[in-house]
Amino acid sequence: MNTSLPAEDRQDFQEILRLVRPGARVLDVGCGEGALLDLLRQHKGVDGRGIEISSEGVAACLERGLAVMQGDADRDLEEFPAETFDYAILSQTLQAVRQPRKVLSDLLRLAERAIVSFPNFGHWRVRMSLLTQGRMPDTPALPDPWWATPNIHLCTLRDFTELCADLNLRIEAATSLSDRRPARSIDPARPIENWRAEQALFLLSRHHHGESLPRTPGELFG
Amino acid sequence: MTETAHAIHSIAMDGGVLRLDAGLRLESGGKLDGVEIAYRTYGRLNADKSNAILICHALTMDQFVASPHPHTGKPGWWTQVVGPGRPIDLDRYFVICSNVLGGCMGSTGPSSLDPATGRTYGLSFPVITIADMVRAQALLVQALGVETLFAVVGGSMGGMQVLQWAADYPERLFAAVCIASAARHSAQNIAFHEVGRQAVMADPDWCGGDYVRLGSRPEKGLAVARMAANITYLSEPALQRRFGRELQRDGLSWGFDADFQVESYLRHQGASFVDRFDANAYLYITRAMDYFDLAAAHGGVLAQAFRRAQAVRFYVLSFTSDWLYPTAESRHIVRALNAAGVRASFLEIESDKGHDAFLLDEPVLRQTLKGFLDAAAETRGL
Numbered sequence: 001m002n003t004s005l006p007a008e009d010r011q012d013f014q015e016i017l018r019l020v021r022p023g024a025r026v027l028d029v030g031c032g033e034g035a036l037l038d039l040l041r042q043h044k045g046v047d048g049r050g051i052e053i054s055s056e057g058v059a060a061c062l063e064r065g066l067a068v069m070q071g072d073a074d075r076d077l078e079e080f081p082a083e084t085f086d087y088a089i090l091s092q093t094l095q096a097v098r099q100p101r102k103v104l105s106d107l108l109r110l111a112e113r114a115i116v117s118f119p120n121f122g123h124w125r126v127r128m129s130l131l132t133q134g135r136m137p138d139t140p141a142l143p144d145p146w147w148a149t150p151n152i153h154l155c156t157l158r159d160f161t162e163l164c165a166d167l168n169l170r171i172e173a174a175t176s177l178s179d180r181r182p183a184r185s186i187d188p189a190r191p192i193e194n195w196r197a198e199q200a201l202f203l204l205s206r207h208h209h210g211e212s213l214p215r216t217p218g219e220l221f222g
Numbered sequence: 223m224t225e226t227a228h229a230i231h232s233i234a235m236d237g238g239v240l241r242l243d244a245g246l247r248l249e250s251g252g253k254l255d256g257v258e259i260a261y262r263t264y265g266r267l268n269a270d271k272s273n274a275i276l277i278c279h280a281l282t283m284d285q286f287v288a289s290p291h292p293h294t295g296k297p298g299w300w301t302q303v304v305g306p307g308r309p310i311d312l313d314r315y316f317v318i319c320s321n322v323l324g325g326c327m328g329s330t331g332p333s334s335l336d337p338a339t340g341r342t343y344g345l346s347f348p349v350i351t352i353a354d355m356v357r358a359q360a361l362l363v364q365a366l367g368v369e370t371l372f373a374v375v376g377g378s379m380g381g382m383q384v385l386q387w388a389a390d391y392p393e394r395l396f397a398a399v400c401i402a403s404a405a406r407h408s409a410q411n412i413a414f415h416e417v418g419r420q421a422v423m424a425d426p427d428w429c430g431g432d433y434v435r436l437g438s439r440p441e442k443g444l445a446v447a448r449m450a451a452n453i454t455y456l457s458e459p460a461l462q463r464r465f466g467r468e469l470q471r472d473g474l475s476w477g478f479d480a481d482f483q484v485e486s487y488l489r490h491q492g493a494s495f496v497d498r499f500d501a502n503a504y505l506y507i508t509r510a511m512d513y514f515d516l517a518a519a520h521g522g523v524l525a526q527a528f529r530r531a532q533a534v535r536f537y538v539l540s541f542t543s544d545w546l547y548p549t550a551e552s553r554h555i556v557r558a559l560n561a562a563g564v565r566a567s568f569l570e571i572e573s574d575k576g577h578d579a580f581l582l583d584e585p586v587l588r589q590t591l592k593g594f595l596d597a598a599a600e601t602r603g604l
Contacts, residue, residue, distance in 0.1 A: 055586055058590065061567075062569075065598070066567075067565040069566065070569045079556060079560055080561075
């Protein structure tokens with residue numbers, strides 16, 4: 001996702017704005033300078049909190065009048081008690097944390113719903129880059145060389161949906177995002193979407209009553 | 223709150239001494255009579271009395287936060303932060319700072335006269351607590367006509383008072399800033415204070431605490447206490463950078479003179495401290511800090527202390543090299559605030575200046591404090 005765009009123009013932010021219920025309690029993990037929380041406050045009247053690792057980001061959030069804690073997703077989600085929030089947002093960060101599985105379940109301990117976005121490593125450009133050049137991808141969604149990328153746990157759409165099933169999480173909505181096209185609602189179980197989605201954004205919730213999703217059957221080239 | 227009724231008509235707005243004619247109830251039980259609280263104010267209180275900030279001072283500071291110290295002539299102790307155009311902007315806010323109960327800059331303390339006997343209290347002064355200090359401040363704030371403080375701000379022991387304010391008077395606060403502090407004294411904190419107190423009490427001129435009446439001063443003991451404490455306020459890299467193994471003059475003395483610059487520095491710190499501080503006040507205030515354990519008064523659960531403070535906006539700060547009140551203590555506070563549902567912000571500032579960083583020129587401290595207060599002021603309509 002092009003993070004240099006003005007906050008209002010970012011597809012992922014627009015999609016999150018669409019998903020979040022007005023007046024909700026929202027935690028933005030890795031909130032940067034608080035642009036998303038600011039949008040959510042202005043347009044949805046949310047009660048927002050942020051977690052941000054850089055002191056510059058924390059300073060910018062404070063200037064915006066946002067409540068923000070210095071910290072990171074791996075260590076500091078434990079600072080909040082369970083079910084404090086209606087939504088916990090992890091935007092373009094899951095692939096950069098040390099323990100994605102733990103972070104994901106922490107998010108859904110803190111909040112009723114989680115909104116998670118990440119670059120899809122199953123996108124056709126990534127696959128082509130590996131297949132034809134034998135190199136790590138250099139795509140709009142993954143622009144950094146392998147030795148400089150913060151991404152240490154890249155995954156595909158299919159990997160992610162399987163992890164959600166494993167953690168017994170319900171996928172309430174999924175969206176395919178790209179810089180050039182408008183956001184598109186997708187069925188993440190369809191193998192074609194794993195080829196087509198450059199970025200994916202999920203709205204997740206905990207399953208109640210012990211229900212669980214049927215697992216997607218394995219398919220060649222899925 | 224009828225205790226202040228008598229005082230209100232006579233209180234001066236720019237500073238002076240508030241006399242609590244009805245006495246002050248103490249946490250230890252009982253009441254202290256004839257209590258006086260010395261204070262200074264800066265800036266102007268606005269018409270609806272909504273722009274007041276109470277600054278709570280640390281162990282050896284005083285009410286002279288932004289004006290020269292009357293004894294030493296040195297500038298106010300927080301002019302980096304408090305002043306026109308500073309984060310605590312005196313063109314915008316009305317600042318109140320009082321000498322703590324138990325202190326020695328005009329507020330009632332162990333070297334004041336006991337109205338019952340007409341003699342100096344000495345060790346007959348009751349042990350006071352952070353909660354007692356805050357109760358006295360609350361009466362002062364009320365006497366000044368301020369129903370709700372815009373903010374209460376403090377570092378170190380001042381931060382403990384901020385936490386106590388949030389626990390005891392949350393409805394009288396809009397925002398709170400707790401810098402380089404803790405919700406309880408650790409074993410190490412108590413240990414260092416005990417070294418200081420033992421140094422004072424080992425001085426023969428302390429005279430069992432009765433030195434004022436006997437006309438002596440335990441200067442050596444208090445100086446040693448200050449020297450030891452001073453080390454805890456600095457980080458190892460800060461000491462090393464400033465002094466290293468630099469010598470006072472060429473060559474070693476082959477004796478016990480202050481050969482090293484760090485020795486000379488500490489001796490100077492000790493010697494100048496005794497000119498402005500009272501030994502018994504040091505004992506009582508360090509004791510108040512040692513007794514501080516905000517969770518203990520709330521069933522051992524710190525979050526319970528902040529249960530009523532949900533409407534208070536909190537900003538908690540620590541410094542990376544502060545080993546006296548390390549970041550873990552601030553995080554402990556923040557976790558409790560979060561658990562209580564308080565709007566808490568937290569930042570650990572990168573600094574190698576140790577605990578003293580909160581008193582020094584720290585740009586990130588100034589910038590974020592300004593950001594936090596400006597945004598809160600906007601919400602408050604200031």
